[in-house]
Amino acid sequence: MNSATINRRLLLGAAVFIGSGGAACAQSRRPRNLVVYKTPTCPCCDGWIAHMRQAGFMATVNVLPDLRPIRIARGFPDALASCHTGLIDGYLVEGHVPAADVIRLLSERPTAVGLAVPGMPLGSPGMETPQGHKDPYDTLLVLRSGASRVFARHNPPA
Template sequence: MVDAIVKIKRVVALCLVTVAFPAYSGDPYWLEGRINTQHEIDVYRSESCGCCKTWITHLKEHNFVVRDHVVADVTPLKEQLGVPKQGYSCHTAKINGKVIEGHVPAQAIKKALSNEDIKLLTVPGMVSGSPGMDMPGAPKHAFKVYSVDSEGEVGVFSEYANY
């Protein structure tokens, strides 16, 4: 009888561990915030840019519906949309009246969508380790996502130490 109780306890414990373990073994950081809600985004990039294509893949992994616009020169669009020159990167996107410049993580874009005051997010340059610049073997550098609000004020929207 005691052996039967011990066996039952072990089976119950094993079942609990099997059910509970996935709750503690979260997705990699870059997959956090994935939800079923779809967001449509227009991305403008040059045809030759490989990291832009990889960033688009990152967006799609986060349930963005990407309209990919290949253009000869993205600079006129950046100027038209008011992207500060110190915030320039290789691609520009538009979503729900907001401008996204560079390798901004999908999670930051989703967070900004709920903030009406934010007009622009940017990751200036091409930071190794940011989405789209996270090639195998590439160093993972810390980076910041900067925001520009409706008053033109620039601030740090989010920071990533090991994306």
């Protein structure tokens, strides 16, 4: 065998190895299936759903007149309620939580009920304004005890 044949074989072998590694990584990534519950009169929820889809989440939307029973069934405190509720991989995601925070939650897998952005802060996903106004807000990690702590801070004051 000459050196050209050996080099071609090495190149082909390396390409197959690299290609199969990429396929294995793609197959091992868990799908991001998100089930969203929203009321029929909330347009900002649609903006948040679009934000999540753009980040690679597969969102299924269910329209209900009242979301409280979903939150209660999962031990989520009323004080942190917002206008829509998402369920993903055992966690509840309440309100205008940025996709990056949900991705981090799924990566870190803390013992918790889920995440919440109470209220509807301007500049959060789905609450963008034409003027680009952004209120500072926190994403909260909601613990099983009902307590919460800051998980992420967004739009800090200048």
